[in-house]
Amino acid sequence: MIPANEQNPVSPADLDFWSFVALANRKLATEYGFAHQLATQVLITLNRASDLVTYDLEASVHRPRGRSWSAFRLLFVIWLAGPMEPSTAARLTGMSRAAVSNLTKTLIGDGLLARTAAERDGRSVTLSLTDAGQAEMVDVFREHNEREFEWADALTEAEQRTLISLLDKLITAERAIEVRGRA
Amino acid sequence: MIPANEQNPVSPADLDFWSFVALANRKLATEYGFAHQLATQVLITLNRASDLVTYDLEASVHRPRGRSWSAFRLLFVIWLAGPMEPSTAARLTGMSRAAVSNLTKTLIGDGLLARTAAERDGRSVTLSLTDAGQAEMVDVFREHNEREFEWADALTEAEQRTLISLLDKLITAERAIEVRGRA
DNA sequence: TCGAAATAGTTAACGCTTTAATCAGTTCTT
DNA sequence: AAGAACTGATTAAAGCGTTAACTATTTCGA
Numbered sequence: 001m002i003p004a005n006e007q008n009p010v011s012p013a014d015l016d017f018w019s020f021v022a023l024a025n026r027k028l029a030t031e032y033g034f035a036h037q038l039a040t041q042v043l044i045t046l047n048r049a050s051d052l053v054t055y056d057l058e059a060s061v062h063r064p065r066g067r068s069w070s071a072f073r074l075l076f077v078i079w080l081a082g083p084m085e086p087s088t089a090a091r092l093t094g095m096s097r098a099a100v101s102n103l104t105k106t107l108i109g110d111g112l113l114a115r116t117a118a119e120r121d122g123r124s125v126t127l128s129l130t131d132a133g134q135a136e137m138v139d140v141f142r143e144h145n146e147r148e149f150e151w152a153d154a155l156t157e158a159e160q161r162t163l164i165s166l167l168d169k170l171i172t173a174e175r176a177i178e179v180r181g182r183a
Numbered sequence: 184m185i186p187a188n189e190q191n192p193v194s195p196a197d198l199d200f201w202s203f204v205a206l207a208n209r210k211l212a213t214e215y216g217f218a219h220q221l222a223t224q225v226l227i228t229l230n231r232a233s234d235l236v237t238y239d240l241e242a243s244v245h246r247p248r249g250r251s252w253s254a255f256r257l258l259f260v261i262w263l264a265g266p267m268e269p270s271t272a273a274r275l276t277g278m279s280r281a282a283v284s285n286l287t288k289t290l291i292g293d294g295l296l297a298r299t300a301a302e303r304d305g306r307s308v309t310l311s312l313t314d315a316g317q318a319e320m321v322d323v324f325r326e327h328n329e330r331e332f333e334w335a336d337a338l339t340e341a342e343q344r345t346l347i348s349l350l351d352k353l354i355t356a357e358r359a360i361e362v363r364g365r366a
Numbered sequence: 367t368c369g370a371a372a373t374a375g376t377t378a379a380c381g382c383t384t385t386a387a388t389c390a391g392t393t394c395t396t
Numbered sequence: 397a398a399g400a401a402c403t404g405a406t407t408a409a410a411g412c413g414t415t416a417a418c419t420a421t422t423t424c425g426a
Contacts (some may be wrong), residue, residue, distance in 0.1 A: 012260075012267035012275070016349070020275050024263040028328075032321065036328050041342050043236055045319040049350040050233030051277050052362070053226055059363035068412075077195075081208045084195035087374065092195070092203050094234050094271035099413055101376055123374040123421045138215065145211075145219050147360065153221035154356030159224050159349055166338060166346045168201075171335030177330065179235070180242035182414085251382075270404065282383055284406055306391045306404045365384085 017048060020157035046167075053151055061144050070095060072140070074103050075112060075129065079137040085118060096182045112136060200231060229350075236334055237283060244327050253278065255323070257286050258295060258312065262320040266311035279365045295319060 015023065021041060028034045058069040070093075077092045080181035086104065090097045104127060107113040112133035120123060129137065152160055198206065204224060208244040211217040220231045241252040253276075260298035261267060269287065273280045287310060295316035312320065335343055 003323070006199065011360040012264040014273050015264055015271070015275060017275065018262055018355075020260065024259075027263050028324075031197045032324075034324065034328050036335070038343050039331040039339060040328060041347055042335045042338075043240075043331050045350045046233050047228075047237060048277060050365070051332050052240075052354050054230060056363045057226075060360075070412075077203065080281060081195040081198055083372080084377095085284060088196050088198070092200065094231060096414065097375065098377085098415080102412075105376095118374090121374075121422075125375075141211075141215075141217065145217050145223060146263050148222040148226050149219040150358055150360045151353065152225045154353050154358070155225075155349060156219060159352070159414095160221050161347045162198050162345065162351075164224055164228050166342055166349070169342070170334065170337050170346075171232045171235050172201075174365045175333055175337070177243075177333045180239045181235070182238065250378075268404080269406095279384065280405070281385080281407085285382075288406095301404095304392075304404075306389095308405075 005160065021045070056151075057144065057147055061140065061147055065140060067140070068103075071103055071107060072144070074100060075107065075133060075137055076141075076174055078113070078129055079134065081143075083126050085124045086127060087124075089127060090182075094182070107133070204228070239334075240327065240330060244323065244330055248323060251286075251321070253282065254286055254290060255327070255351070257283060258290065258316060258320055259324075261296070261310055261312055262317070262324075266309050268307045269310060270307075272310060290316075292342075 021044060024044075024104075025037045025041060028037050028040065034040075044132055054069060058072075060117070062069055062072050073093045074089060074095070077089055081092065084092075086100045087097055089095075090100045093100070095103075104113060104115060108115060114128050114130050116126050116128070118126050155163065193202070193206075204227060207227075208220050208224060211220050211223065215255075224324075236251060241255075245252055245255050253335045256276045257272060257278070260272055264275065267275075272281055273283045276283070278286075287296060287298065291298055294313055297311050299309050299311070299314050301309050338346065
């Protein structure tokens with residue numbers, strides 16, 4: 001078989017994620033002259049890593065219990081931060097307010113959440129966990145946390161802290177551009 | 184105003200992402216005795232960072248052109264790796280084959296992709312960029328890459344390389360568990 | 367204090383993704 | 397060479413998320 005090289009590029013069918021990234025890197029630089037390949041590599045890898053982990057956790061822990069990834073995230077913040085208004089939940093989870101509203105409907109139907117009128121503002125409501133919701137979170141998080149550990153354990157504790165601080169720096173930096181977030 | 188402390192916890196409405204993570208950390212450890220908080224912190228941060236970046240790029244670069252994030256990813260791999268079968272595109276983008284099939288339909292309708300019968304296998308097809316697709320990618324990637332740079336520029340080049348290698352290590356590690364991926 | 371503007375939540379319409387089922391073509395086994 | 401098992405792509409049905417419009421309430425300013 002003829003070895004792949006510049007003149008005989010490897011067939012796309014033989015590429016995996018990392019060899020594709022390498023190929024993309026080379027072509028973006030040499031054929032098109034784009035300047036910021038390292039940035040591309042950072043964001044592509046970030047995206048891929050997050051997708052892999054999220055899909056795995058959802059598929060192995062939450063779907064089997066009939067729960068979606070988003071439902072888990074919503075219950076998670078209310079579980080730990082306590083009763084709150086939908087807009088706060090949206091901010092802490094990164095969802096839109098509409099998504100919270102829709103999720104809330106099903107979670108109330110499943111008996112995990114309760115919605116009560118807000119104290120000070122007649123427009124608003126307070127979301128809180130029911131006893132069943134509380135119990136479910138304690139139970140499901142045991143499994144969730146074990147699997148999180150399986151993932152994170154690939155890195156040393158020091159590496160994990162480094163990763164967190166680099167991601168922190170990435171998302172909290174002051175920027176010339178205005179970052180677009182959900183309405 | 185009474186300062187927040189253990190006895191007078193801050194109201195959820197006042198939490199931002201990082202103070203929530205800190206609070207979650209504390210409660211998971213002290214109230215519930217979960218062992219792997221650092222893992223939780225790594226994965227929560229990874230997820231949040233990826234969501235922020237992806238949403239921003241989609242909202243500022245791709246939606247205004249009438250294109251979705253996924254459509255961009257699909258065109259991107261075909262642009263750089265060349266014509267390929269749908270299953271290869273699914274593997275490289277991390278989408279399901281059904282998602283590729285659906286996206287392909289609209290992108291062909293928009294004149295950016297072409298679908299031709301595969302050479303060797305009568306069941307398969309080959310997806311390739313049209314001239315218009317090629318031109319659009321060169322054009323849109325200019326903008327995309329500039330904005331990627333704005334994000335990544337928060338880190339030094341060394342930090343970016345560290346981040347990539349930590350994420351690489353995270354997703355390519357051998358594990359006891361079997362990681363769940365898309366069908 | 368009264369009307370306008372702003373804000374909280376929900377609803378509606380639409381698009382995208384997922385899993386499961388289906389169709390078509392290939393490969394393996396005998 | 398024929399049938400069974402397999403593989404690739406597509407389609408169907410269902411679920412979920414998004415933006416935009418809408419309703420109700422509150423706040424601000426003349």
